[in-house]
Amino acid sequence: MKFIKWIAIILGIFTMVGFFLVYLFGPTVGAQFGKPIYLFAPSAERYGKIAIDIIELNGYYANGEQWEKTKEELKNELKNASDYEDTYPVIKKALQAGGGKHSFLITEEKRQALSAEDEMPAITREGDILTIKLPGHADAAANGKQYADTVLQEIKNNMNIKGAIIDLRGNTGGDMGPMITAVSPFLKDGDLVYFDFIDSEWPVKLEDGKSIGGGTQITPDTPAFKLDVPVAVLIDNKTASSGEAVLMAFMGLSNTKTFGQPTAGYASANMTFSLYDGTLINITAAYNKTLDGELFYDNPVPPDVETDSPLEEAMKWLSE
Numbered sequence: 001m002k003f004i005k006w007i008a009i010i011l012g013i014f015t016m017v018g019f020f021l022v023y024l025f026g027p028t029v030g031a032q033f034g035k036p037i038y039l040f041a042p043s044a045e046r047y048g049k050i051a052i053d054i055i056e057l058n059g060y061y062a063n064g065e066q067w068e069k070t071k072e073e074l075k076n077e078l079k080n081a082s083d084y085e086d087t088y089p090v091i092k093k094a095l096q097a098g099g100g101k102h103s104f105l106i107t108e109e110k111r112q113a114l115s116a117e118d119e120m121p122a123i124t125r126e127g128d129i130l131t132i133k134l135p136g137h138a139d140a141a142a143n144g145k146q147y148a149d150t151v152l153q154e155i156k157n158n159m160n161i162k163g164a165i166i167d168l169r170g171n172t173g174g175d176m177g178p179m180i181t182a183v184s185p186f187l188k189d190g191d192l193v194y195f196d197f198i199d200s201e202w203p204v205k206l207e208d209g210k211s212i213g214g215g216t217q218i219t220p221d222t223p224a225f226k227l228d229v230p231v232a233v234l235i236d237n238k239t240a241s242s243g244e245a246v247l248m249a250f251m252g253l254s255n256t257k258t259f260g261q262p263t264a265g266y267a268s269a270n271m272t273f274s275l276y277d278g279t280l281i282n283i284t285a286a287y288n289k290t291l292d293g294e295l296f297y298d299n300p301v302p303p304d305v306e307t308d309s310p311l312e313e314a315m316k317w318l319s320e
Helices: 002-032 044-058 064-080 084-099 108-116 140-156 176-182 242-250 310-319
Strands: 104-106 122-126 129-133 163-167 190-197 201-207 210-212 231-235 256-260 268-274 280-289
Touching: 044 064, 044 084, 044 268, 044 280, 064 084, 084 104, 084 280, 122 140, 129 140, 129 310, 140 176, 163 310, 176 201, 176 210, 176 242, 190 242, 231 242, 231 310, 242 256, 242 280, 256 310
Parallel strands: 129 163, 163 231, 231 256
Antiparallel strands: 104 280, 122 129, 190 201, 190 280, 201 210, 268 280
């Protein structure tokens, strides 16, 4: 009986330790795998501290003495929080300190509103030139396949063109997966661009018409194909984030030229994590790097031809 009693006590201790470890690390470690674990609803203070811990694990700038000082100051500010919304200003400060200007917080309501605003690409043809207006895209799970197939079907129907224009003006970003997949006929298979983390590098690849390693991987209904024609890419000061990533995937290609104005300067990769109430924190964890090794950090990406008439200049270049 004593033996059974001791077994029960040991099992009880292990269970308590297990629950404690899940309570302590479940929200942060679980978030790294897309499945944060909460045993019960966190207090407002703990909610904010969990967000700061996630930022520390992933933020490009969340290291060093300045970050340690800022982190402790922000955690002290959380002591006065009475509900989750009270923590948002503190979390935003932590995001800026640990992730830089591209990092941001978005509530579940705001995310749903942005998803509802997703617009599909617009494709027009003028003579032998196909123009593809590629807007930003927020919700690949909802309509990413439709986004990519809208473009791919039109390219497939116009294989006799002699040039293409990819218009990224006003593309403020979102999920690069559907965007890259949509214009995959004009890109070579293999590495497209790299994510340059603080201590490592990660390639975004194109395989069988699908973007792998960057954004949501989707499988369009249109089978993979290639079209070898000159491509002009149009950009402006609102081309940002994943829009800049698509631009950089084309940079350095022999049959591509960029036109317009310098971009917004958000050529970096964000990681998204969900907090207890569905609020998302988007943390800059890496910067985009071209195949030629160019890094722009928080600076705008310049075009090959800076002009106020990019469409006209692109048409002229393609016609020549």
